[in-house]
Amino acid sequence: MTLLSARGLTAGYGPLKVLEGIDLDVNEGEIVVMLGANGAGKTTTMRAISGVIARHGEITFGGHNIQKVGPDAIVRAGIVQVPQGRGTFPELSVEDNMRAGAYVRRDGSGAVQADIAKWFELFPRLAERRTQRAGSLSGGEQQMLAIARALMSRPRLLLCDEPSMGLAPLITQELFQIIERLNRDEGLSVLLVEQNANLAMHMASRVYLLETGRIVASGTAAEIGADDTIRKAYLGF
Structure with missing residues (x-):
């Protein structure tokens, strides 16, 4: 069952348009990974879903339209973001x-x-x-x-933005194991932005690949990983 759905999502900062109308879904119980180079629009997507920046298009969560809902109400609805840089x-x-x-x-x-x-x-x-x-x-x-x-x-949906940034590999593996455990044992759905594509792909149900504000590829982790062109051009392995 679809938990989060975005259709034609656009967002940016002042006159700068970053997202060019993306379509994205997260189903109940999934770990969905967004991959892409710096500046592709991954963090902007997270902020748009969280309601902390202006956005246009259609966003539904649990069957309810949250397009015009503010950040506090979005948290109450069950979406919470772990921002890049931790923010404690x-x-x-x-x-x-x-x-x-x-x-x-x-x-x-x-x-x-x-x-x-x-x-x-x-x-x-x-x-x-x-x-x-x-x-x-x-x-x-x-x-x-x-x-x-x-x-x-x-939350019902956890948005994790670059959780491995600046961390040692062993700590990164421990964090990813915790995220997988939360998904498995608590039924928590996760939308994950991550630069470590290889590690993220191993835990993903599905993958979206962003480039300059557009989704250029999507599919299961197995489908994306099996495409040599995508792997060499975007994933680096």
């Missing part, structure tokens, strides 16, 4: 960062605290550092915190 609150503790992720919820402090405990089990490093300032964490730990904070809003 450096002066707040790990636990307070996670609590901040629940700002849209109305189910009481007990339920919020229960979710903090749940995600500390998934991220034991964060549990060990729960009172530590977020700004003092390593890059990998900050990325884990950014994901944990996003999970506190109880």
Whole structure:
């Protein structure tokens, strides 16, 4: 079943048009990967879906049109973004960062605290550092915190923008294993932007390839990986 659908999506920054009318779907329970060079429009796509920049076209989520819905309401609907660069609150503790992720919820402090405990089990490093300032964490730990904070809003769709940026390969593999576990065990749908095409392809249900604001190829990971022309021209392996 289709969870997120975008049709003719255009977006940009002031007079600069970045997206040229893309069509994109994420189904329930999928990990969908967007690949492309820097400047292709991947982050802009994420921001447009999240409602933080002006966009045109049609966007539906769970069967409801969210084209004119603001960012807070989009989070309440079940879409949350882990932005490029992590975006944690450096002066707040790990636990307070996670609590901040629940700002849209109305189910009481007990339920919020229960979710903090749940995600500390998934991220034991964060549990060990729960009172530590977020700004003092390593890059990998900050990325884990950014994901944990996003999970506190109880999303149906997680938008992850370049989670491996600046991280060591072993930490990247650990993060990707966590994303796969969330997808498998929690039924969380994921739209992932990632420069590490080889690693991302191994976890993807489907792949979209962007070039200068347009989708130039899409298909299952197996289909995209089997196309020698696409692999050599766009994926680098």
